[in-house]
Amino acid sequence: MTSIKVVAQSSALNSLPSSYAYSSNRHVAAASDPDSSLPVIDFSLLTSGNPDQRAKVVHDLGKACEEWGFFLVVNHGMPESLVEKVVNASQEFFNMTEEEKKEFEGKHALDPIRCGTSFHNANKGKVLLWRDYLKLVTNNCSELAFEYSERTRKVARELLKGISESLGLEGSYMDEALDLDSGVQVFAVNLYPPCPQPDLAIGVPPHTDHGLVTLLMQNGVGGLQVQHNGKWLNVNALPNSIMVNTGDHLEIFSNGKYKSVMHRAVVNDRVTRITPVTPNGPSLDTNVSPASKLVDSKSNPPAYMSMKYKEYMELQQNTPLDGKPCLDRVRVQGE
Numbered sequence: 001m002t003s004i005k006v007v008a009q010s011s012a013l014n015s016l017p018s019s020y021a022y023s024s025n026r027h028v029a030a031a032s033d034p035d036s037s038l039p040v041i042d043f044s045l046l047t048s049g050n051p052d053q054r055a056k057v058v059h060d061l062g063k064a065c066e067e068w069g070f071f072l073v074v075n076h077g078m079p080e081s082l083v084e085k086v087v088n089a090s091q092e093f094f095n096m097t098e099e100e101k102k103e104f105e106g107k108h109a110l111d112p113i114r115c116g117t118s119f120h121n122a123n124k125g126k127v128l129l130w131r132d133y134l135k136l137v138t139n140n141c142s143e144l145a146f147e148y149s150e151r152t153r154k155v156a157r158e159l160l161k162g163i164s165e166s167l168g169l170e171g172s173y174m175d176e177a178l179d180l181d182s183g184v185q186v187f188a189v190n191l192y193p194p195c196p197q198p199d200l201a202i203g204v205p206p207h208t209d210h211g212l213v214t215l216l217m218q219n220g221v222g223g224l225q226v227q228h229n230g231k232w233l234n235v236n237a238l239p240n241s242i243m244v245n246t247g248d249h250l251e252i253f254s255n256g257k258y259k260s261v262m263h264r265a266v267v268n269d270r271v272t273r274i275t276p277v278t279p280n281g282p283s284l285d286t287n288v289s290p291a292s293k294l295v296d297s298k299s300n301p302p303a304y305m306s307m308k309y310k311e312y313m314e315l316q317q318n319t320p321l322d323g324k325p326c327l328d329r330v331r332v333q334g335e
């Protein structure tokens with residue numbers, strides 16, 4: 001299938017090809033700006049060694065997960081130049097010819113490297129998405145991808161320790177229960193070229209992410225929207241901040257206290273947007289269920305069934321995006 005990069009560059013393109021029309025209504029992805037400011041987490045306070053500062057930031061993290069499922073992380077120690085290098089290397093990858101990229105067209109969610117356009121799953125044949133992607137599961141492809149993965153993984157692990165504490169558990173509880181030392185991190189990069197009719201197309205339709213937390217960076221171009229209290233809001237990053245959203249497995253682990261937040265990516269008609277995205281999950285063979293310390297058969301029974309992370313990822317890949325969310329399939333019914 002032709003990449004969106006090539007479609008967008010076609011000199012004849014002045015309107016959206018019908019196969020990419022997500023809706024016949026304009027402004028399908030209309031959203032407003034947030035009324036109040038988005039939660040901002042100062043990462044340096046998590047690692048400063050000052051117990052009072054840590055207690056405060058753990059409290060803020062818990063509140064951000066409970067009320068938003070989305071927050072911006074500042075002072076995270078990831079050099080801006082590293083993010084730039086990843087964006088540039090990704091751009092080079094997407095600039096290869098269709099023929100050269102063919103070699104990397106994987107089929108399976110857990111293939112070590114795969115690239116493609118639109119979606120590779122149950123959505124085939126439906127409306128096409130205005131995006132190309134590159135996904136790496138193991139980090140053996142390049143030193144740069146490895147370094148980026150390692151550093152975002154460290155930030156994610158530290159955040160998850162704080163989130164574990166915010167649930168009233170030991171910092172190491174989630175690490176152990178979900179085998180985070182062998183946790184899976186997918187490294188994906190999305191490319192959204194300028195689109196002639198952005199309000200008819202969609203980059204990524206509304207969805208939630210698998211895993212615990214997803215870390216997202218962008219090349220200074222906005223386009224992420226999150227659902228908050230039933231309304232879609234534009235998310236504007238602070239300079240050099242990491243955007244973090246909670247995933248399905250954090251919702252399961254917290255027994256629904258922290259909800260996996262719905263989000264989507266819209267496109268624009270001016271500049272190419274590139275987003276390196278890293279969902280961080282448990283190990284593939286971990287059976288994820290609500291934390292046993294958080295449930296109680298009478299007052300707070302488990303609201304989700306347990307399922308191996310690996311099986312969940314496969315199930316999600318085969319769930320149509322316009323169908324019931326994958327999370328609904330593990331929800332205990334009739335409560």
Ligand SMILES: O=C(O)CCC(=O)C(=O)O
Nearest residue numbers: 190204223224265275277
């Ligand atoms: O690129 C974005 O802003 C969002 C991408 C996303 O949600 C995803 O890749 O799961």
Ligand SMILES: [Fe+2]
Nearest residue numbers: 207208209263
């Ligand atoms: Fe996502």
